[in-house]
Amino acid sequence: MCRELSLLAIERDLKRTNPGTPAKPGHNPPGSMLFSDVKAVFFDLDDTLCGYWDAAKTGLDIVFTEYAQNGTTPSQLKKAWANEFRTFAKEVKSDAWYERYCRDGGSSRTELMRRTLAAVDADTAQAEEISTRYLEERQNALHLFEGSLETLQALKGKYPLGLITNGPGDIQRLEIEKLGISDFFDSFHIEGEMGYGKPDPRVFTNAENAANARGPENLMVGNSAQHDIKPAQQAGWHTAWVRRPSDVSPSSRTGRQEELPVDMAQPDFILADLRALLDHLA
Numbered sequence: 001m002c003r004e005l006s007l008l009a010i011e012r013d014l015k016r017t018n019p020g021t022p023a024k025p026g027h028n029p030p031g032s033m034l035f036s037d038v039k040a041v042f043f044d045l046d047d048t049l050c051g052y053w054d055a056a057k058t059g060l061d062i063v064f065t066e067y068a069q070n071g072t073t074p075s076q077l078k079k080a081w082a083n084e085f086r087t088f089a090k091e092v093k094s095d096a097w098y099e100r101y102c103r104d105g106g107s108s109r110t111e112l113m114r115r116t117l118a119a120v121d122a123d124t125a126q127a128e129e130i131s132t133r134y135l136e137e138r139q140n141a142l143h144l145f146e147g148s149l150e151t152l153q154a155l156k157g158k159y160p161l162g163l164i165t166n167g168p169g170d171i172q173r174l175e176i177e178k179l180g181i182s183d184f185f186d187s188f189h190i191e192g193e194m195g196y197g198k199p200d201p202r203v204f205t206n207a208e209n210a211a212n213a214r215g216p217e218n219l220m221v222g223n224s225a226q227h228d229i230k231p232a233q234q235a236g237w238h239t240a241w242v243r244r245p246s247d248v249s250p251s252s253r254t255g256r257q258e259e260l261p262v263d264m265a266q267p268d269f270i271l272a273d274l275r276a277l278l279d280h281l282a
């Protein structure tokens, strides 16, 4: 029952949330300042500031069209990649892979491509070349969402800003460089550089120390309920959950966005456009 009620509340909030215009939280009176006690703001990167899954889908479409071989179709390759991704995304967090994954995104990206080709009986000798082309095309297609730049510009200088992102150190840095957003941030908390990532509580303690702000003086803005919102709630932070229709992995079985897990409290705010934050920050 509680689960149903919380999902209904989200649906209600989402219906009121019109992407591209400021969102209003359903449970707050108009004009209220949700985040008046916030002194530092932290953003997730992928699918919060920029459209990572959209870029990944574009990259995969391009390379699988280029490299479809021996009667294998791009759609078979995409399906095989998605299938292998579901297993390998967990495996890279194991002892066998994690250190390499943190240091060098190319090793795990190429291994996933090798497994994809093997799954459709294609020539795995091309795995590295296809993997490199995929990175190039994914990077080409990676863009900030409308409103991201405006939000960072509005908040810069008013709050210490931090970036908290999971993924290999080299790849996350490449993304930051491509997007041109490095100068907005006072601190960077990158999984590959720390050797641990969200939802590890150490990530949030590090961020608090960097901004010299404690618990509810911090705001986490992110698209992942499990990796951004839940651990931030556990650290006593304010939370803003970003939900966009584009936030669906190429490996998704349902084609739908992540739902709020049953054991999680409601985030303080649900939004589809980062500019909606500006109504609730000084």
Ligand SMILES: [Mg+2]
Binding pocket: 044, 045, 046, 047, 048, 222, 223, 224
């Ligand atoms: Mg994300």
